[in-house]
Amino acid sequence: MTISIDATHLADVTDFLQGCEKVVGSPNVLTNAADKSAFLTDQRQRFTGAAIAVVKPGNTAEVAAIVKLCNQFKVPLVPQGGNTGLVLGSVPDSRGNAIVLSLARLNQVRAIDPINHTITVEAGCILQNVQEAAFAADRLLPLSLAAEGSCTIGGNLATNAGGTAVLRYGNTRELCLGLEVVTAQGDIMHGLRGLRKDNTGYDLRDLFIGAEGTLGIITAAVMKIFPLPKAQLTALVALQTPDQALQLLTLAQGRCGAALTGFELMSDLCLQLVAKHMPQLTFPFSAHYPYYVLMEISDSESEAHASNLLEAVLAMALEEDICQDAVLATSSAQSKTLWQLRESISSAQAKEGKNIKHDVSIPISRIAEFISVTDGLLQQQFPGCRNVTFGHLGDGNLHYNVSPAIGASVEAFLDQQTAINLVVHDSVHAFGGSISAEHGIGSLKREELLRYKSAVEMQLMRTIKQALDPLNLMNPGKVI
The missing domain is CATH 3.30.43.10 (Uridine Diphospho-n-acetylenolpyruvylglucosamine Reductase, domain 2)
Incomplete structure (x- = not known):
């Protein structure tokens, strides 16, 4: 060898x-x-x-x-x-x-403190296993994403993963209280403190979260856990435009407050692809609409209280012509079915064929305008391309994916990836957004980062990298 x-x-x-x-x-x-x-x-x-x-x-x-x-x-x-x-x-x-x-192999749950509402876990723990360990202690770890059956806590922290509950609980960064880290020199930073207040200098924890392993290796973490909700209810709402989705979000936040834990936007093409490639999943409406919102509330009182709250929001939205139709799940099985529609979009798009993915964030108030403008720009330059738009509207994160026109050459379409990325990411930048909301930079977006980060920001990042990893041994070629 x-x-x-x-x-x-x-x-x-x-x-x-x-x-x-x-x-x-x-x-x-x-x-x-x-x-x-x-x-x-x-x-x-x-x-x-x-x-x-x-x-x-x-x-x-x-x-x-x-x-x-x-x-x-x-x-x-x-x-x-x-x-x-x-x-x-x-x-x-x-x-x-x-x-x-x-x-x-670093896959142990080291401790659960239900009074302090924390769980201390090693970096190699599968996210779903940590969720289950918290549940066994009558607690909730709210971090939830499609890959939770195989992704690890260390990876979630290294990329500051988001998921479906960011609206209520925040990204992984907000869910972490302390870290154990091996530095680039092989020293161990013992920072597994389950403290919510600790103003004793620079926040080293936040430096390593989201750094994608380029500054040090996260080996364990203290994560926040929460009381289990008494009820979780889900509704799928049909709308005409993303602007109506923003109106519905404002209405739901005003009526539900912190009980609103999920608010996912999906275009009709997303659900058409799911219906095509996952026919076992039931589409709940008799007609198709341009957009849909999957919303979830988690209630600390009772299922009846949650149901009354969600029904009131939907009734007001229908009365004010914010939405056109709505389906409220009446059981956990129905709720699971509605979430399966949302969670199957990426798989359905993969079955449809190769596509160009974008993980972007936009100020929430400008999302509708961004979709309208960017859709138009893409159609002008790449006629017939299909926008598979979905994501976490409540926190401003869109998975703004682009598929080739029906019958078009996939190879010719993929040859245009750089040009398509330029249109999308320039538009994101113009709207004050970010080209990576929750997936990170890695090596895939490293060169693009130079186009959108200011020179001052890039120099500060390089200074930190040089200070902590002067030999450039930690995940070289990633991020910067």
Whole structure:
């Protein structure tokens, strides 16, 4: 096996791997191509990188020891959780001079404090498992996203993941009280404090959250948990325009306050694709409408109180001609069915064929105008392209995806990806938005970031990177 590693002889690579085996055990150092393959390809199967090895430490001390070895031998490392990222942030590049540091074995729930409303978990814990551990303690971990059965808490923190409950509970950053981090030098920052107030200097926790493993490796976290709601009710609402969706959002927030936990926008094309590729899911309306909103309220009093609250909002929306129709789930099974429609959009779009994805955020008040303007720009330059628009309207996050025109060449369409991205992202920037709301930058959007971040912001980011990772060993080539 020939390994390409910058300025490092094969003997040094052998010494490095032997050092890794002493730390984590030889079964946890994968060098065989077949064993490494699952760790080298991104979730959407768009890119496959190369690595010296996949190293799987079993605890924080082992992570720190491996990082020190990487410093000694000048070997870059790519931290990886569930490898569910969408921006090529958790796979190595093609040079083959790095290791993948898999945190999958750091999967323990260390503590649950129901009085302090916190759960302390290791970075490799699957999100769904943490949700279930909180539920077993009669508590709620509100972080919820489509990949929750395979994504990890460490990855969620590294990308500051959003999901469907950001409207009420905030992004992962807002749900985290403390971190344990292995620095780029292999030191351990012990910051697992479950404190809601701690004004003792720079907020180092927030520095590592959202950094995509480029500054240090998150190994454990203290996460907020909440009392379980007495009731959760869901409604699917049919509308004519995104502007009506914003009116409905304002109405619902005014009547429901913090009880409004989910507010998802979907275009009709989204649900048409779901109906086409997932015919087992029932479409609840007798007619189609241009847009839909899936809204959910979580009530701390009773199901009857929640039902009265949601019914009052829907009645007022119908009376004021904000919406055209609505379906209120009357059971958890019906609620699950409505959520399945929303959660199946990405899978349905994948079954439809290759497409160009955008994860953007826009000031909530300008979303309707953004959709109208950007739809028009795309149709002018790429006639017939189909906009698969959906996302978390309540927090301003749109998955503004573009599919080729019916019958068009997919290859020719994908050849236009750079031009399509330019139209969409220039429009996002013009509306005061961000080209990445919750997926991160990775290597996929690294060059585009230079177009939209100011020179001052980029220089500050580079200064932080240089200060914390002067050897550029932590997930190199990602973000900046």
